Amino acid sequence: MSSRVYLDNAATTPVHPQVKEAMQPYWSDIFGNPSSIHSFGREARKAVEQAREELAGFIGASAGEIVFTGSGTEADNMAVIGGALANQARGKHLITSQVEHHAVLHAFQYLEELGFEVTYLPVDQTGMVRVEELARAIRPDTILASIMYGNNEVGTIQPIEEIGQFLREQGILFHTDAVQAFGSLPINVRELPVDMLSVSAHKVNGPKGVGALWLKPEVNLSSRLVGGAQERGRRAGTENVAGIVGFGEAVKILRADITQRGAKYLELRETMIRVWRESEISFRVNGHPERFLPHVLNVSFPGTDTETMLLSLDLAGIAASSGSACTAGSLELSHVLLSMCIGDEQARSAIRFSFGIDNTPEEVERAAAKTADIVKRLTRPQ
Structure with missing residues:
Protein backbone atom coordinates (compact mmCIF):
# COMPACT_ATOMS: atom_id res chain seq x y z
CA MET A 1 0.00 0.00 0.00
CA THR A 13 -8.93 11.43 -11.47
CA PRO A 14 -7.27 8.02 -12.01
CA VAL A 15 -8.78 5.97 -14.81
CA HIS A 16 -11.06 3.26 -13.44
CA PRO A 17 -9.87 -0.32 -14.20
CA GLN A 18 -13.18 -1.12 -15.94
CA VAL A 19 -12.72 1.94 -18.13
CA LYS A 20 -9.24 0.80 -19.19
CA GLU A 21 -10.58 -2.65 -19.96
CA ALA A 22 -13.47 -1.25 -22.01
CA MET A 23 -11.11 0.96 -24.04
CA GLN A 24 -8.49 -1.68 -24.79
CA PRO A 25 -10.02 -3.23 -27.96
CA TYR A 26 -10.40 0.17 -29.60
CA TRP A 27 -6.65 0.78 -29.73
CA SER A 28 -6.03 -2.17 -32.02
CA ASP A 29 -8.83 -4.65 -32.78
CA ILE A 30 -11.73 -2.28 -33.46
CA PHE A 31 -9.77 0.49 -35.16
CA GLY A 32 -12.07 1.59 -37.98
CA ASN A 33 -12.96 5.19 -38.71
CA PRO A 34 -16.53 5.68 -37.40
CA SER A 35 -17.38 7.69 -40.52
CA SER A 36 -16.54 4.76 -42.82
CA ILE A 37 -19.45 2.69 -44.12
CA HIS A 38 -17.71 -0.70 -44.15
CA SER A 39 -17.93 -3.16 -41.26
CA PHE A 40 -14.77 -1.83 -39.55
CA GLY A 41 -16.23 1.66 -39.49
CA ARG A 42 -19.67 0.45 -38.42
CA GLU A 43 -18.17 -1.33 -35.41
CA ALA A 44 -16.47 1.88 -34.29
CA ARG A 45 -19.63 3.91 -34.95
CA LYS A 46 -21.71 1.53 -32.85
CA ALA A 47 -19.33 1.98 -29.91
CA VAL A 48 -19.45 5.79 -30.18
CA GLU A 49 -23.25 5.79 -30.29
CA GLN A 50 -23.51 3.45 -27.32
CA ALA A 51 -21.35 5.84 -25.29
CA ARG A 52 -23.49 8.75 -26.46
CA GLU A 53 -26.63 6.93 -25.30
CA GLU A 54 -24.98 6.22 -21.93
CA LEU A 55 -24.09 9.86 -21.30
CA ALA A 56 -27.43 11.13 -22.58
CA GLY A 57 -29.35 8.74 -20.35
CA PHE A 58 -27.36 9.78 -17.29
CA ILE A 59 -28.15 13.48 -17.66
CA GLY A 60 -31.73 13.06 -18.90
CA ALA A 61 -31.00 14.02 -22.50
CA SER A 62 -31.56 12.52 -25.93
CA ALA A 63 -28.53 11.04 -27.67
CA GLY A 64 -28.78 13.47 -30.58
CA GLU A 65 -28.25 16.38 -28.18
CA ILE A 66 -24.75 15.24 -27.17
CA VAL A 67 -21.66 16.51 -29.00
CA PHE A 68 -18.38 14.80 -28.11
CA THR A 69 -15.37 17.12 -27.89
CA GLY A 70 -11.67 16.85 -27.14
CA SER A 71 -12.02 18.26 -23.60
CA GLY A 72 -14.22 20.19 -21.20
CA THR A 73 -12.38 23.31 -22.34
CA GLU A 74 -13.38 22.70 -25.94
CA ALA A 75 -16.97 22.12 -24.86
CA ASP A 76 -16.94 25.46 -22.99
CA ASN A 77 -15.40 27.22 -25.99
CA MET A 78 -17.93 25.67 -28.35
CA ALA A 79 -20.83 26.86 -26.20
CA VAL A 80 -19.58 30.37 -25.41
CA ILE A 81 -17.84 31.37 -28.63
CA GLY A 82 -20.06 29.33 -30.93
CA GLY A 83 -23.22 30.57 -29.23
CA ALA A 84 -22.14 34.22 -29.32
CA LEU A 85 -21.07 34.17 -32.97
CA ALA A 86 -24.22 32.37 -34.13
CA ASN A 87 -26.52 34.85 -32.37
CA GLN A 88 -24.67 38.15 -32.76
CA ALA A 89 -27.31 39.53 -35.13
CA ARG A 90 -29.56 39.88 -32.04
CA GLY A 91 -26.94 41.69 -29.97
CA LYS A 92 -23.34 41.65 -28.78
CA HIS A 93 -23.66 41.80 -25.00
CA LEU A 94 -22.65 38.76 -22.93
CA ILE A 95 -22.66 37.92 -19.23
CA THR A 96 -20.48 35.64 -17.10
CA SER A 97 -19.07 35.64 -13.57
CA GLN A 98 -15.67 36.62 -12.21
CA VAL A 99 -15.09 33.13 -10.78
CA GLU A 100 -15.44 31.00 -13.91
CA HIS A 101 -12.83 28.49 -15.02
CA HIS A 102 -10.32 30.02 -17.43
CA ALA A 103 -11.80 27.89 -20.21
CA VAL A 104 -14.83 30.18 -19.97
CA LEU A 105 -13.13 33.45 -18.95
CA HIS A 106 -10.61 33.31 -21.77
CA ALA A 107 -13.37 32.50 -24.25
CA PHE A 108 -15.18 35.69 -23.23
CA GLN A 109 -11.96 37.69 -23.41
CA TYR A 110 -11.48 36.40 -26.96
CA LEU A 111 -15.00 37.55 -27.82
CA GLU A 112 -14.21 41.00 -26.44
CA GLU A 113 -11.39 41.19 -28.96
CA LEU A 114 -14.01 40.52 -31.65
CA GLY A 115 -16.13 43.48 -30.53
CA PHE A 116 -18.49 41.88 -28.02
CA GLU A 117 -19.18 43.52 -24.65
CA VAL A 118 -18.95 41.34 -21.55
CA THR A 119 -20.27 41.93 -18.04
CA TYR A 120 -18.32 39.96 -15.41
CA LEU A 121 -20.64 39.52 -12.43
CA PRO A 122 -19.14 39.87 -8.94
CA VAL A 123 -19.67 37.23 -6.25
CA ASP A 124 -20.16 37.48 -2.49
CA GLN A 125 -17.68 36.21 0.11
CA THR A 126 -18.99 32.68 -0.31
CA GLY A 127 -18.27 32.76 -4.06
CA MET A 128 -21.93 32.92 -5.07
CA VAL A 129 -23.48 35.00 -7.85
CA ARG A 130 -26.57 36.91 -6.79
CA VAL A 131 -29.54 36.76 -9.13
CA GLU A 132 -30.22 40.47 -8.46
CA GLU A 133 -26.78 41.33 -9.86
CA LEU A 134 -27.55 39.29 -12.94
CA ALA A 135 -30.90 41.04 -13.38
CA ARG A 136 -29.24 44.45 -13.20
CA ALA A 137 -26.73 43.43 -15.87
CA ILE A 138 -29.34 42.46 -18.47
CA ARG A 139 -29.56 44.74 -21.49
CA PRO A 140 -31.78 44.71 -24.61
CA ASP A 141 -28.78 43.40 -26.60
CA THR A 142 -27.84 40.60 -24.14
CA ILE A 143 -27.75 37.31 -26.04
CA LEU A 144 -25.85 34.81 -23.90
CA ALA A 145 -24.81 34.11 -20.31
CA SER A 146 -22.50 31.46 -18.87
CA ILE A 147 -22.43 30.69 -15.14
CA MET A 148 -20.69 27.57 -13.81
CA TYR A 149 -22.65 24.93 -11.92
CA GLY A 150 -20.10 24.34 -9.15
CA ASN A 151 -16.80 26.14 -8.66
CA ASN A 152 -13.65 24.11 -9.28
CA GLU A 153 -11.61 25.94 -6.63
CA VAL A 154 -13.91 26.48 -3.63
CA GLY A 155 -16.81 24.18 -4.55
CA THR A 156 -19.60 26.77 -4.27
CA ILE A 157 -22.74 25.65 -6.11
CA GLN A 158 -24.38 28.49 -8.00
CA PRO A 159 -28.18 29.07 -7.99
CA ILE A 160 -28.46 27.63 -11.51
CA GLU A 161 -32.21 27.02 -11.30
CA GLU A 162 -33.04 30.64 -10.39
CA ILE A 163 -30.53 32.09 -12.84
CA GLY A 164 -31.68 29.84 -15.65
CA GLN A 165 -35.35 30.54 -15.06
CA PHE A 166 -34.76 34.29 -15.13
CA LEU A 167 -32.69 34.09 -18.31
CA ARG A 168 -35.28 31.86 -19.98
CA GLU A 169 -37.95 34.49 -19.29
CA GLN A 170 -35.69 37.05 -20.97
CA GLY A 171 -35.02 34.83 -23.99
CA ILE A 172 -31.27 34.75 -23.29
CA LEU A 173 -29.17 31.68 -24.14
CA PHE A 174 -27.74 30.06 -21.00
CA HIS A 175 -24.67 27.82 -20.73
CA THR A 176 -23.36 26.20 -17.57
CA ASP A 177 -19.91 24.67 -17.11
CA ALA A 178 -20.75 21.52 -15.13
CA VAL A 179 -17.32 19.92 -15.50
CA GLN A 180 -16.60 19.99 -11.76
CA ALA A 181 -20.16 19.24 -10.59
CA PHE A 182 -20.46 16.24 -12.92
CA GLY A 183 -19.63 13.20 -10.81
CA SER A 184 -20.57 14.64 -7.43
CA LEU A 185 -24.15 15.72 -8.06
CA PRO A 186 -27.02 14.18 -10.05
CA ILE A 187 -27.70 16.38 -13.11
CA ASN A 188 -30.88 16.27 -15.17
CA VAL A 189 -31.02 18.69 -18.09
CA ARG A 190 -34.76 18.16 -18.46
CA GLU A 191 -35.25 19.71 -15.04
CA LEU A 192 -32.57 22.42 -15.28
CA PRO A 193 -33.45 25.63 -17.16
CA VAL A 194 -30.22 25.59 -19.17
CA ASP A 195 -29.59 25.51 -22.92
CA MET A 196 -26.04 24.12 -22.96
CA LEU A 197 -24.00 22.12 -20.44
CA SER A 198 -20.33 21.07 -20.53
CA VAL A 199 -18.81 17.92 -18.97
CA SER A 200 -15.47 16.10 -19.09
CA ALA A 201 -14.41 12.45 -18.84
CA HIS A 202 -11.23 12.77 -16.78
CA LYS A 203 -13.06 14.27 -13.80
CA VAL A 204 -15.09 11.06 -13.40
CA ASN A 205 -12.38 8.37 -13.70
CA GLY A 206 -12.49 8.38 -17.48
CA PRO A 207 -9.63 9.17 -19.88
CA LYS A 208 -8.17 12.60 -20.56
CA GLY A 209 -8.84 14.15 -23.95
CA VAL A 210 -12.62 13.64 -24.07
CA GLY A 211 -15.40 16.05 -23.17
CA ALA A 212 -18.98 16.63 -24.23
CA LEU A 213 -21.42 19.45 -24.75
CA TRP A 214 -25.14 18.94 -24.29
CA LEU A 215 -27.30 21.43 -26.14
CA LYS A 216 -31.00 21.78 -26.74
CA PRO A 217 -31.98 20.95 -30.33
CA GLU A 218 -33.10 24.50 -31.08
CA VAL A 219 -29.78 26.06 -30.01
CA ASN A 220 -27.89 27.59 -32.91
CA LEU A 221 -24.10 27.31 -32.70
CA SER A 222 -21.31 28.43 -35.01
CA SER A 223 -18.94 25.46 -35.44
CA ARG A 224 -15.49 26.01 -33.95
CA LEU A 225 -13.88 23.13 -35.88
CA VAL A 226 -14.60 22.77 -39.59
CA GLY A 227 -13.48 20.24 -42.16
CA GLY A 228 -15.89 17.37 -41.80
CA ALA A 229 -19.47 16.42 -40.97
CA GLN A 230 -18.71 14.53 -37.76
CA GLU A 231 -20.94 14.98 -34.71
CA ARG A 232 -23.86 15.88 -36.98
CA GLY A 233 -21.86 18.67 -38.54
CA ARG A 234 -21.23 20.44 -35.23
CA ARG A 235 -17.63 19.35 -34.57
CA ALA A 236 -15.34 18.29 -37.41
CA GLY A 237 -12.60 15.73 -36.88
CA THR A 238 -12.42 11.97 -36.55
CA GLU A 239 -13.80 10.96 -33.18
CA ASN A 240 -11.53 9.69 -30.42
CA VAL A 241 -13.26 6.31 -30.37
CA ALA A 242 -11.30 4.71 -27.53
CA GLY A 243 -11.64 7.83 -25.40
CA ILE A 244 -15.36 8.12 -26.05
CA VAL A 245 -15.84 4.44 -25.17
CA GLY A 246 -13.95 5.09 -21.94
CA PHE A 247 -16.17 8.10 -21.21
CA GLY A 248 -19.26 5.96 -21.72
CA GLU A 249 -17.95 3.26 -19.39
CA ALA A 250 -17.03 5.84 -16.73
CA VAL A 251 -20.56 7.24 -16.90
CA LYS A 252 -22.02 3.73 -16.60
CA ILE A 253 -20.04 3.22 -13.38
CA LEU A 254 -20.94 6.69 -12.14
CA ARG A 255 -24.62 6.12 -12.85
CA ALA A 256 -24.65 3.13 -10.49
CA ASP A 257 -23.25 4.99 -7.48
Whole structure:
Protein backbone atom coordinates (compact mmCIF):
# COMPACT_ATOMS: atom_id res chain seq x y z
CA MET A 1 0.00 0.00 0.00
CA SER A 2 1.38 3.38 -1.02
CA SER A 3 2.06 5.90 1.73
CA ARG A 4 1.23 8.68 -0.72
CA VAL A 5 -2.27 10.18 -0.63
CA TYR A 6 -3.79 11.72 -3.76
CA LEU A 7 -6.15 14.56 -2.82
CA ASP A 8 -6.23 16.48 -6.08
CA ASN A 9 -9.17 14.79 -7.78
CA ALA A 10 -10.65 18.13 -8.85
CA ALA A 11 -7.65 18.43 -11.18
CA THR A 12 -7.95 14.90 -12.58
CA THR A 13 -8.93 11.43 -11.47
CA PRO A 14 -7.27 8.02 -12.01
CA VAL A 15 -8.78 5.97 -14.81
CA HIS A 16 -11.06 3.26 -13.44
CA PRO A 17 -9.87 -0.32 -14.20
CA GLN A 18 -13.18 -1.12 -15.94
CA VAL A 19 -12.72 1.94 -18.13
CA LYS A 20 -9.24 0.80 -19.19
CA GLU A 21 -10.58 -2.65 -19.96
CA ALA A 22 -13.47 -1.25 -22.01
CA MET A 23 -11.11 0.96 -24.04
CA GLN A 24 -8.49 -1.68 -24.79
CA PRO A 25 -10.02 -3.23 -27.96
CA TYR A 26 -10.40 0.17 -29.60
CA TRP A 27 -6.65 0.78 -29.73
CA SER A 28 -6.03 -2.17 -32.02
CA ASP A 29 -8.83 -4.65 -32.78
CA ILE A 30 -11.73 -2.28 -33.46
CA PHE A 31 -9.77 0.49 -35.16
CA GLY A 32 -12.07 1.59 -37.98
CA ASN A 33 -12.96 5.19 -38.71
CA PRO A 34 -16.53 5.68 -37.40
CA SER A 35 -17.38 7.69 -40.52
CA SER A 36 -16.54 4.76 -42.82
CA ILE A 37 -19.45 2.69 -44.12
CA HIS A 38 -17.71 -0.70 -44.15
CA SER A 39 -17.93 -3.16 -41.26
CA PHE A 40 -14.77 -1.83 -39.55
CA GLY A 41 -16.23 1.66 -39.49
CA ARG A 42 -19.67 0.45 -38.42
CA GLU A 43 -18.17 -1.33 -35.41
CA ALA A 44 -16.47 1.88 -34.29
CA ARG A 45 -19.63 3.91 -34.95
CA LYS A 46 -21.71 1.53 -32.85
CA ALA A 47 -19.33 1.98 -29.91
CA VAL A 48 -19.45 5.79 -30.18
CA GLU A 49 -23.25 5.79 -30.29
CA GLN A 50 -23.51 3.45 -27.32
CA ALA A 51 -21.35 5.84 -25.29
CA ARG A 52 -23.49 8.75 -26.46
CA GLU A 53 -26.63 6.93 -25.30
CA GLU A 54 -24.98 6.22 -21.93
CA LEU A 55 -24.09 9.86 -21.30
CA ALA A 56 -27.43 11.13 -22.58
CA GLY A 57 -29.35 8.74 -20.35
CA PHE A 58 -27.36 9.78 -17.29
CA ILE A 59 -28.15 13.48 -17.66
CA GLY A 60 -31.73 13.06 -18.90
CA ALA A 61 -31.00 14.02 -22.50
CA SER A 62 -31.56 12.52 -25.93
CA ALA A 63 -28.53 11.04 -27.67
CA GLY A 64 -28.78 13.47 -30.58
CA GLU A 65 -28.25 16.38 -28.18
CA ILE A 66 -24.75 15.24 -27.17
CA VAL A 67 -21.66 16.51 -29.00
CA PHE A 68 -18.38 14.80 -28.11
CA THR A 69 -15.37 17.12 -27.89
CA GLY A 70 -11.67 16.85 -27.14
CA SER A 71 -12.02 18.26 -23.60
CA GLY A 72 -14.22 20.19 -21.20
CA THR A 73 -12.38 23.31 -22.34
CA GLU A 74 -13.38 22.70 -25.94
CA ALA A 75 -16.97 22.12 -24.86
CA ASP A 76 -16.94 25.46 -22.99
CA ASN A 77 -15.40 27.22 -25.99
CA MET A 78 -17.93 25.67 -28.35
CA ALA A 79 -20.83 26.86 -26.20
CA VAL A 80 -19.58 30.37 -25.41
CA ILE A 81 -17.84 31.37 -28.63
CA GLY A 82 -20.06 29.33 -30.93
CA GLY A 83 -23.22 30.57 -29.23
CA ALA A 84 -22.14 34.22 -29.32
CA LEU A 85 -21.07 34.17 -32.97
CA ALA A 86 -24.22 32.37 -34.13
CA ASN A 87 -26.52 34.85 -32.37
CA GLN A 88 -24.67 38.15 -32.76
CA ALA A 89 -27.31 39.53 -35.13
CA ARG A 90 -29.56 39.88 -32.04
CA GLY A 91 -26.94 41.69 -29.97
CA LYS A 92 -23.34 41.65 -28.78
CA HIS A 93 -23.66 41.80 -25.00
CA LEU A 94 -22.65 38.76 -22.93
CA ILE A 95 -22.66 37.92 -19.23
CA THR A 96 -20.48 35.64 -17.10
CA SER A 97 -19.07 35.64 -13.57
CA GLN A 98 -15.67 36.62 -12.21
CA VAL A 99 -15.09 33.13 -10.78
CA GLU A 100 -15.44 31.00 -13.91
CA HIS A 101 -12.83 28.49 -15.02
CA HIS A 102 -10.32 30.02 -17.43
CA ALA A 103 -11.80 27.89 -20.21
CA VAL A 104 -14.83 30.18 -19.97
CA LEU A 105 -13.13 33.45 -18.95
CA HIS A 106 -10.61 33.31 -21.77
CA ALA A 107 -13.37 32.50 -24.25
CA PHE A 108 -15.18 35.69 -23.23
CA GLN A 109 -11.96 37.69 -23.41
CA TYR A 110 -11.48 36.40 -26.96
CA LEU A 111 -15.00 37.55 -27.82
CA GLU A 112 -14.21 41.00 -26.44
CA GLU A 113 -11.39 41.19 -28.96
CA LEU A 114 -14.01 40.52 -31.65
CA GLY A 115 -16.13 43.48 -30.53
CA PHE A 116 -18.49 41.88 -28.02
CA GLU A 117 -19.18 43.52 -24.65
CA VAL A 118 -18.95 41.34 -21.55
CA THR A 119 -20.27 41.93 -18.04
CA TYR A 120 -18.32 39.96 -15.41
CA LEU A 121 -20.64 39.52 -12.43
CA PRO A 122 -19.14 39.87 -8.94
CA VAL A 123 -19.67 37.23 -6.25
CA ASP A 124 -20.16 37.48 -2.49
CA GLN A 125 -17.68 36.21 0.11
CA THR A 126 -18.99 32.68 -0.31
CA GLY A 127 -18.27 32.76 -4.06
CA MET A 128 -21.93 32.92 -5.07
CA VAL A 129 -23.48 35.00 -7.85
CA ARG A 130 -26.57 36.91 -6.79
CA VAL A 131 -29.54 36.76 -9.13
CA GLU A 132 -30.22 40.47 -8.46
CA GLU A 133 -26.78 41.33 -9.86
CA LEU A 134 -27.55 39.29 -12.94
CA ALA A 135 -30.90 41.04 -13.38
CA ARG A 136 -29.24 44.45 -13.20
CA ALA A 137 -26.73 43.43 -15.87
CA ILE A 138 -29.34 42.46 -18.47
CA ARG A 139 -29.56 44.74 -21.49
CA PRO A 140 -31.78 44.71 -24.61
CA ASP A 141 -28.78 43.40 -26.60
CA THR A 142 -27.84 40.60 -24.14
CA ILE A 143 -27.75 37.31 -26.04
CA LEU A 144 -25.85 34.81 -23.90
CA ALA A 145 -24.81 34.11 -20.31
CA SER A 146 -22.50 31.46 -18.87
CA ILE A 147 -22.43 30.69 -15.14
CA MET A 148 -20.69 27.57 -13.81
CA TYR A 149 -22.65 24.93 -11.92
CA GLY A 150 -20.10 24.34 -9.15
CA ASN A 151 -16.80 26.14 -8.66
CA ASN A 152 -13.65 24.11 -9.28
CA GLU A 153 -11.61 25.94 -6.63
CA VAL A 154 -13.91 26.48 -3.63
CA GLY A 155 -16.81 24.18 -4.55
CA THR A 156 -19.60 26.77 -4.27
CA ILE A 157 -22.74 25.65 -6.11
CA GLN A 158 -24.38 28.49 -8.00
CA PRO A 159 -28.18 29.07 -7.99
CA ILE A 160 -28.46 27.63 -11.51
CA GLU A 161 -32.21 27.02 -11.30
CA GLU A 162 -33.04 30.64 -10.39
CA ILE A 163 -30.53 32.09 -12.84
CA GLY A 164 -31.68 29.84 -15.65
CA GLN A 165 -35.35 30.54 -15.06
CA PHE A 166 -34.76 34.29 -15.13
CA LEU A 167 -32.69 34.09 -18.31
CA ARG A 168 -35.28 31.86 -19.98
CA GLU A 169 -37.95 34.49 -19.29
CA GLN A 170 -35.69 37.05 -20.97
CA GLY A 171 -35.02 34.83 -23.99
CA ILE A 172 -31.27 34.75 -23.29
CA LEU A 173 -29.17 31.68 -24.14
CA PHE A 174 -27.74 30.06 -21.00
CA HIS A 175 -24.67 27.82 -20.73
CA THR A 176 -23.36 26.20 -17.57
CA ASP A 177 -19.91 24.67 -17.11
CA ALA A 178 -20.75 21.52 -15.13
CA VAL A 179 -17.32 19.92 -15.50
CA GLN A 180 -16.60 19.99 -11.76
CA ALA A 181 -20.16 19.24 -10.59
CA PHE A 182 -20.46 16.24 -12.92
CA GLY A 183 -19.63 13.20 -10.81
CA SER A 184 -20.57 14.64 -7.43
CA LEU A 185 -24.15 15.72 -8.06
CA PRO A 186 -27.02 14.18 -10.05
CA ILE A 187 -27.70 16.38 -13.11
CA ASN A 188 -30.88 16.27 -15.17
CA VAL A 189 -31.02 18.69 -18.09
CA ARG A 190 -34.76 18.16 -18.46
CA GLU A 191 -35.25 19.71 -15.04
CA LEU A 192 -32.57 22.42 -15.28
CA PRO A 193 -33.45 25.63 -17.16
CA VAL A 194 -30.22 25.59 -19.17
CA ASP A 195 -29.59 25.51 -22.92
CA MET A 196 -26.04 24.12 -22.96
CA LEU A 197 -24.00 22.12 -20.44
CA SER A 198 -20.33 21.07 -20.53
CA VAL A 199 -18.81 17.92 -18.97
CA SER A 200 -15.47 16.10 -19.09
CA ALA A 201 -14.41 12.45 -18.84
CA HIS A 202 -11.23 12.77 -16.78
CA LYS A 203 -13.06 14.27 -13.80
CA VAL A 204 -15.09 11.06 -13.40
CA ASN A 205 -12.38 8.37 -13.70
CA GLY A 206 -12.49 8.38 -17.48
CA PRO A 207 -9.63 9.17 -19.88
CA LYS A 208 -8.17 12.60 -20.56
CA GLY A 209 -8.84 14.15 -23.95
CA VAL A 210 -12.62 13.64 -24.07
CA GLY A 211 -15.40 16.05 -23.17
CA ALA A 212 -18.98 16.63 -24.23
CA LEU A 213 -21.42 19.45 -24.75
CA TRP A 214 -25.14 18.94 -24.29
CA LEU A 215 -27.30 21.43 -26.14
CA LYS A 216 -31.00 21.78 -26.74
CA PRO A 217 -31.98 20.95 -30.33
CA GLU A 218 -33.10 24.50 -31.08
CA VAL A 219 -29.78 26.06 -30.01
CA ASN A 220 -27.89 27.59 -32.91
CA LEU A 221 -24.10 27.31 -32.70
CA SER A 222 -21.31 28.43 -35.01
CA SER A 223 -18.94 25.46 -35.44
CA ARG A 224 -15.49 26.01 -33.95
CA LEU A 225 -13.88 23.13 -35.88
CA VAL A 226 -14.60 22.77 -39.59
CA GLY A 227 -13.48 20.24 -42.16
CA GLY A 228 -15.89 17.37 -41.80
CA ALA A 229 -19.47 16.42 -40.97
CA GLN A 230 -18.71 14.53 -37.76
CA GLU A 231 -20.94 14.98 -34.71
CA ARG A 232 -23.86 15.88 -36.98
CA GLY A 233 -21.86 18.67 -38.54
CA ARG A 234 -21.23 20.44 -35.23
CA ARG A 235 -17.63 19.35 -34.57
CA ALA A 236 -15.34 18.29 -37.41
CA GLY A 237 -12.60 15.73 -36.88
CA THR A 238 -12.42 11.97 -36.55
CA GLU A 239 -13.80 10.96 -33.18
CA ASN A 240 -11.53 9.69 -30.42
CA VAL A 241 -13.26 6.31 -30.37
CA ALA A 242 -11.30 4.71 -27.53
CA GLY A 243 -11.64 7.83 -25.40
CA ILE A 244 -15.36 8.12 -26.05
CA VAL A 245 -15.84 4.44 -25.17
CA GLY A 246 -13.95 5.09 -21.94
CA PHE A 247 -16.17 8.10 -21.21
CA GLY A 248 -19.26 5.96 -21.72
CA GLU A 249 -17.95 3.26 -19.39
CA ALA A 250 -17.03 5.84 -16.73
CA VAL A 251 -20.56 7.24 -16.90
CA LYS A 252 -22.02 3.73 -16.60
CA ILE A 253 -20.04 3.22 -13.38
CA LEU A 254 -20.94 6.69 -12.14
CA ARG A 255 -24.62 6.12 -12.85
CA ALA A 256 -24.65 3.13 -10.49
CA ASP A 257 -23.25 4.99 -7.48
CA ILE A 258 -23.63 8.76 -7.88
CA THR A 259 -25.57 9.13 -4.62
CA GLN A 260 -23.09 7.01 -2.66
CA ARG A 261 -20.17 9.01 -4.10
CA GLY A 262 -21.58 12.29 -2.87
CA ALA A 263 -22.17 10.85 0.60
CA LYS A 264 -18.67 9.37 0.70
CA TYR A 265 -17.02 12.65 -0.30
CA LEU A 266 -18.98 14.51 2.37
CA GLU A 267 -17.80 12.01 4.98
CA LEU A 268 -14.17 12.44 3.89
CA ARG A 269 -14.52 16.22 4.00
CA GLU A 270 -15.96 16.07 7.53
CA THR A 271 -13.19 13.71 8.62
CA MET A 272 -10.53 16.18 7.53
CA ILE A 273 -12.20 19.11 9.27
CA ARG A 274 -12.69 17.07 12.46
CA VAL A 275 -8.99 16.16 12.65
CA TRP A 276 -7.98 19.80 12.25
CA ARG A 277 -10.37 20.91 14.97
CA GLU A 278 -9.04 18.25 17.33
CA SER A 279 -5.50 19.36 16.47
CA GLU A 280 -6.44 22.89 17.50
CA ILE A 281 -4.81 24.51 14.48
CA SER A 282 -6.16 27.71 12.99
CA PHE A 283 -7.96 27.27 9.66
CA ARG A 284 -10.83 28.71 7.68
CA VAL A 285 -12.94 26.92 5.07
CA ASN A 286 -13.47 28.97 1.90
CA GLY A 287 -16.70 28.84 -0.09
CA HIS A 288 -20.38 28.55 0.71
CA PRO A 289 -21.10 26.88 4.09
CA GLU A 290 -24.10 24.92 2.77
CA ARG A 291 -24.16 24.93 -1.04
CA PHE A 292 -20.89 23.21 -1.98
CA LEU A 293 -19.59 20.32 -4.05
CA PRO A 294 -18.89 17.54 -1.52
CA HIS A 295 -15.57 16.52 -3.06
CA VAL A 296 -13.96 19.99 -2.91
CA LEU A 297 -12.51 21.43 0.30
CA ASN A 298 -10.69 24.77 0.03
CA VAL A 299 -9.15 25.91 3.29
CA SER A 300 -6.82 28.68 4.44
CA PHE A 301 -4.23 28.20 7.17
CA PRO A 302 -3.36 31.63 8.64
CA GLY A 303 0.34 32.19 9.14
CA THR A 304 1.34 29.96 6.23
CA ASP A 305 1.65 30.57 2.51
CA THR A 306 0.26 28.40 -0.26
CA GLU A 307 3.53 27.59 -2.02
CA THR A 308 5.35 26.49 1.15
CA MET A 309 2.35 24.44 2.24
CA LEU A 310 2.09 22.67 -1.12
CA LEU A 311 5.79 21.83 -1.15
CA SER A 312 5.63 20.57 2.45
CA LEU A 313 2.54 18.49 1.70
CA ASP A 314 4.22 16.99 -1.37
CA LEU A 315 7.30 16.06 0.67
CA ALA A 316 4.92 14.38 3.14
CA GLY A 317 3.40 12.38 0.30
CA ILE A 318 0.17 14.37 0.04
CA ALA A 319 -1.00 15.68 -3.33
CA ALA A 320 -3.15 18.81 -3.04
CA SER A 321 -3.27 22.05 -4.99
CA SER A 322 -3.91 25.75 -4.98
CA GLY A 323 -6.41 27.13 -7.42
CA SER A 324 -3.61 29.18 -8.89
CA ALA A 325 -1.65 29.11 -12.11
CA CYS A 326 2.12 28.77 -11.94
CA THR A 327 3.76 31.63 -13.77
CA ALA A 328 7.51 32.13 -14.03
CA GLY A 329 8.06 29.87 -11.04
CA SER A 330 5.77 31.73 -8.65
CA LEU A 331 2.16 31.16 -7.65
CA GLU A 332 -0.32 33.86 -8.54
CA LEU A 333 -3.22 34.59 -6.22
CA SER A 334 -6.38 32.76 -7.23
CA HIS A 335 -8.77 34.93 -9.26
CA VAL A 336 -11.63 33.10 -7.53
CA LEU A 337 -10.46 33.91 -4.00
CA LEU A 338 -9.64 37.50 -4.95
CA SER A 339 -13.13 37.91 -6.44
CA MET A 340 -14.59 36.69 -3.14
CA CYS A 341 -12.87 39.59 -1.34
CA ILE A 342 -11.76 37.41 1.56
CA GLY A 343 -8.51 39.31 2.06
CA ASP A 344 -5.00 38.76 0.79
CA GLU A 345 -3.77 36.81 3.83
CA GLN A 346 -6.58 34.30 3.56
CA ALA A 347 -6.11 34.01 -0.20
CA ARG A 348 -2.32 33.59 0.13
CA SER A 349 -2.67 30.63 2.49
CA ALA A 350 -5.39 28.68 0.66
CA ILE A 351 -5.08 24.99 -0.24
CA ARG A 352 -7.56 22.86 -2.17
CA PHE A 353 -8.03 19.24 -1.14
CA SER A 354 -10.34 17.23 -3.38
CA PHE A 355 -11.56 13.68 -2.92
CA GLY A 356 -12.10 10.73 -5.26
CA ILE A 357 -13.51 7.22 -5.31
CA ASP A 358 -10.22 5.62 -4.26
CA ASN A 359 -9.75 7.70 -1.11
CA THR A 360 -10.45 6.00 2.23
CA PRO A 361 -11.37 7.57 5.58
CA GLU A 362 -8.17 6.15 7.07
CA GLU A 363 -5.81 7.77 4.55
CA VAL A 364 -7.71 11.07 4.64
CA GLU A 365 -7.47 11.07 8.44
CA ARG A 366 -3.74 10.37 8.14
CA ALA A 367 -3.32 13.17 5.57
CA ALA A 368 -5.26 15.59 7.76
CA ALA A 369 -3.03 14.79 10.74
CA LYS A 370 0.13 15.32 8.66
CA THR A 371 -1.31 18.61 7.39
CA ALA A 372 -1.93 19.74 10.96
CA ASP A 373 1.66 18.86 11.89
CA ILE A 374 2.95 20.90 8.94
CA VAL A 375 0.80 23.91 9.90
CA LYS A 376 2.05 23.74 13.50
CA ARG A 377 5.67 23.60 12.30
CA LEU A 378 5.26 26.51 9.89
CA THR A 379 3.45 28.72 12.40
CA ARG A 380 5.64 27.90 15.40
CA PRO A 381 7.23 31.08 16.82
CA GLN A 382 10.88 31.32 15.84
